[in-house]
Amino acid sequence: MEQHIDIDELEKLCIQEKNQESFVNTFVKRLLYTLAKDKYSATARDYFLSAAYAAKDYLVARWIKTQQEYYYQDVKRVYYLSMEFLTGRALGNNLINLGIYDACRRSLEDAGLDLQDLMEYESDAGLGNGGLGRLAACFLDSMATLQLPGYGYGMRYEYGIFYQILKDGYQVEKPDNWLRYQNPWEIPRPEFLYPVKFYGEIQQHLHPSGEFHYTWVNADIAMAMAYDTPIPGYGNNTVNTFRLWSAKASRDFDLQFFNRGDYMQAVEHKSEAETITKVLYPEDSTMQGKELRLKQEYFFVSATLQDIFRRYDKKHDSIDEFPNKVAIQLNDTHPALAVVELMRLLVDERFIPWEKAWDITTKVCAYTNHTILPEALERWKVSLVQKLLPRHLQLIYEINHRFLDQVWIHNPGDHDRLRRMSLIEESPEKQVRMGNLCIVGSHSVNGVSELHTEIVKNRIFRDFYELTPEKFNCKTNGITQRRWLVLANRRLADLIADYIGNDFVTDLYQLKQLIPLADNPEFQQKWRQVKHENKLDFTAWVRKHPGERINPDSLFDFQVKRMHEYKRQLLNVLHVVYLYLKLHQEQYTEFVPRTVFFAGKAAPGYTMAKLIIKLITSVGHLVNHDPITRDRLKVIFLPNYSVSLAQRIFPAAELSEQISTAGTEASGTGNMKFALNGALTIGTLDGANVEIREEVGEDNIFIFGMKTHEVEELKAKGYDPLTYYNSNADLKNVIDMISTGLFCPETPDLFRPITDSLLYHGDQYCVLADFASYVACQQQVAETYKDQETWTKMSILNVANMGKFSTDRTIQQYADEIWGVKHTPIEMD
Structure with a gap:
């Protein structure tokens, strides 16, 4: 007798069972039936994997229901395209968002396991370079928390940003094989497999409609x-999808080559194809590296x-509803080819007339x-685009021709403006300007802080702003408080919740309720105690690791x-040398002991x-011994x-160095993470520092240095x-000590390139011009730190006024003002 399975009923039973089942029971099932281990054979990593699989079990029913509901309601969806995602470890964050972190921690403790220890076995997915x-990653968290139909799209690099070690004080790059062990969170989707073409030729043919159509042939x-x-999302049933692409060969190997004994040739195609997603940001100092990078961007x-x-x-x-159902956000210029590829798919594959497409x-x-830095705006050689993406270059030229016609209509006779706005830079070797392409092909262009947006409109892309001012807008960056406060700093989050409740987890503006507590001695004492305990934890970690x-x-x-x-790490280390010399000269009667921490990777x-990393470590070696x-x-x-x-650093930090040259940092988000965890900022009026000062008040932040217009005026006059x-005798002394080899006596000229760049090569980022102001501001920091009541009050007020800097606010603005996507609650049966 034939049996029929009711899939819908089965799903309901699974969901009900999952709701009733304890986390530890699920944990044990995953250990036994997924990993095939028992308590005698399981390793600590197995216990981590079991916890991760158990947490994923709690997500899957919601995940499936979320996607079903998006289809059922036919909602407009936003697709966030980014070549970089620094998601961090997922276990703790997922447990927080599921609302079961503490319950799971207690369950595991009852089983003799420590959740914090298990989380250390999860690899950081190093799929990004920085901010x-x-x-x-923060945007994805906020989209799900706000119950917005959103998808993140990125690249599943086999090797992420390199693993940095220090050898004799120098940075050494090691492969970051983050997929060395299984990734419990990802699900391969072999049913979603798409061909991506490269190279080849373009054939032109006359369509029966009388129009020319183009076919891409003989392509690899x-x-x-x-995956x-x-x-x-936090506190709801929404589970959105983060999809990463991995490159696979169109066939495994050529059997004819293999049978002839030419084994290398047999697998050459497979190896070449899979190289595309091998590594994040391949070295692009060679033409092969540049070609691979452009391949990655188009493949994506x-x-x-x-x-x-x-x-x-x-x-x-019909294609007619496409703009009402799809929003695509290009995160920087890396996905710029999406504009051209979308046109190719519409015009060449779907035969949509050009104007409509x-x-x-x-x-x-x-x-x-x-980015504000002109050199960071991507440009690709026309010859490379022609070789790799021949049809796309044709489309770029056609887009450019039509666009410049419009520019000419609005600015007849202005040849310089045409040259500046062209998608093609007419340099000795022509290049495609990807920033210009993004602006021309988009209905919205946003900066990421108020200052940055003004610079974009009035300096970098002024011509475009004058042509279409309605396109330009500001969406100040933010951070997610779920990871950067609730997970990273549980002591502080618990203290805050004890006094004002938990609503700040989804509405960061609720932190304003802390303002009346800033002068409360009892609350101040508890605040200081939290910071002290966090510092003790970090001290123990530093003792064990570095x-x-x-x-x-x-x-x-x-x-x-x-x-x-x-970003001027150099200015910071010059101040360290200044302090070192002053201590040697016994010019401090009451010196505030200071530990100066640096961290960060330099591009290979x-x-x-x-x-500069070597200088920092060399200064540290002398100062510390x-x-x-x-x-001191x-x-x-x-x-x-x-x-x-970073999740260890921010809770322990007391002073946050945000000291970039005014007019160079687009926004920054580290400044927000530090402030949300109670660190005070010393910084220039650059990026989002401007808005942080507006929110926390000028009495609760340490500002120094030139403003953007002052930097421009200084450079303009020479x-x-x-x-x-x-x-400045102190500055001269500091520079001389570095240039004459005090910190590297075995190679006295080692740091001469640094001092020469400051003295004789223009000091591009005005380190020397801001030095005196920075030193004076650091003295103010030290004086304030002596008064712990004042320092604590400032710390509380910083946290209390961080509401604006949640990505929940940022994403809601994107949704309302750019994407037009709506809140879509998910109800579980």
């Missing part, structure tokens, strides 16, 4: 396979757009600019971010940034900065760094 990737093909990770957008169309076509027979494309695409002894009662001063000259090919200074001043470089390390060097 860009961390912001994208790589296959894009999807999905669930992203749960091609697979994503095919997937978006597949999902759209399930419910729609362009209207659809510009209504669907929106662009976030993340192997350094630090004074937990010293001022914990942190600068942790990507190593770059504009960035020689100057790597030399000098009997005059070692008990310490310098620690923490290797391999990552999300999991900045001479030697003037500052010769007129």
Whole structure:
């Protein structure tokens, strides 16, 4: 007799069982039936995997229901395209968002296991370089928490951002094989496999309609396979999808070559295809590296757009509803080819007339600019695009031709404006300007802080702003409080909840209820106790890992971010040398002990940034071992900065260094994470520091240095760094000590490139010009730290006024003002 299974009924039974089942029972089932281990054979890593699989079990029914509901309601969905995602470890965050963190911790304790210890076995998914990737991860969390139909799309790099170690004080890059052990969160989706073309030729033919159509032939093909990770919202049933693409060969190997004994040739195609997702940001100093990077960018957008169309076509027979059902956000210029690929799919594959296709494309695409530095705006050689993506270059030229016609209509005779706005830079070797392409192909262009947006409108893309001012808007960055307060700093989150409740977890503006408590002695004491315990934990970790002894009662001063000259780690280390020299000269009667921490990775090919790391470690070696200074001043470089390390740092931090040259940092999000955890900011009026000062009040932040317009004016009239060097005896002494080899006596000229860049090569980021102001501001920091009541009050007020800097606010603005996507609650049966 034939049996029929009611899938719907089976799903309901599974959901009901899961709701009734305890976490520890699920944990044991996963240990036995997924990992085939028992208490005699299981390792600590097995226990972590069992906990992760158990947590995922709680997500899956919600995940399936969420996707079903999106189809059933035919909602408009947003697709967030980013080449970088720094998601961090998922177990703790998922348990927080499920609302079962404490219950699971207690259940595991009853079984003799420590949840914190288990979480250490999870690899950081190093799929990003810095703030860009961390912001994208926060956005996914907020989209799910706000119950918005959202998808993250990225690349499943086999090797993420490199693993950084220090050898003799130098950065050494090691492979970051984050997939060495199984990733319990991802689910392979071999049914979602898309061909992506490269190279080949374009054939033109006349369509029966009388129009020319184009076919891409003789192309190499790589296959894009999807891997999905669930992203749960906090306190709701929404579980969105984070989809990463992995490159696979279109065939495993050529059997004819294999049978002839040519084994290398047999697998060549497979190896070449799978190289596409091998590593994040391949070294692009060679033409092969550049070609691979452009391959990655096209592979990513091609697979994503095919997937978006597949999902759209399930419910729609016509393309007409596409802009009403799809929003695509381009996170920086890396996904810029999505504009051209969307046009190719519409015009070449679906035979949509150009004008209609362009209207659809510009209504669907929106662009976030993340950089003020002109050299960071991507450009690709026309010859490379022609070779790799021949049809796309044709489309770029056609888009450019039509766009410049419009520019000419509005600005007749202005050839310079045409040159500046063209998608093609007419340099000795022509290049495609990806930033210009993003702006032309999008209906929205947003900066990521108020200052940054003004610079985008008035300096970088002024011509475009004058042509279409309605496109430009600001969406100040944020962070998710679920990871960066509730998970990372459980002591502080619990203290806050004891006084004002838990509503701040989904409405960060609720922290304003702390303002009346800022002067409360009892609350201040508890606040200080939380910070002290966090510092003790961090002290113990530093003693165990970098192997350094630090004074937990010293001022914990942190600068942790990507190593770059504009972020001015150099200014910070000059101040350390200044303090060292003053201590030797016995010019402090009451010196505030200070531990200065640095962390961050330098790009493998960035020689100057790597030399600055060596300077920091060399200064630290001398300062930390000098009997005059070692008990009062310490310098620690923490290797391999990552999300999991950041979660240790922010709760312990007391001073946050945000000291980039005014007008160079787009926003920053580390500044927000530090402030949310009670650290006070010393910084320039750059990026989101401007808005942080507006929120916390100028009395609760330490601001120094030139403003953006002052930097521009100084450079316009001719900045001479030697003037500052010769007129400031302390600065001169510091520079001379570095240049003459005090910190590297075995190689006295080692740091001469650094001092020469400051004195004789223009000091591009005005380190010397801001030095005196920075030193004076640091003295103010030290004086304030002596008064712990004042310092604590300032710390409380910083946390209390962080409401604006939640990504919940940022994402809601994107949803309302750019995407047009709606809140879609998910109800479980």
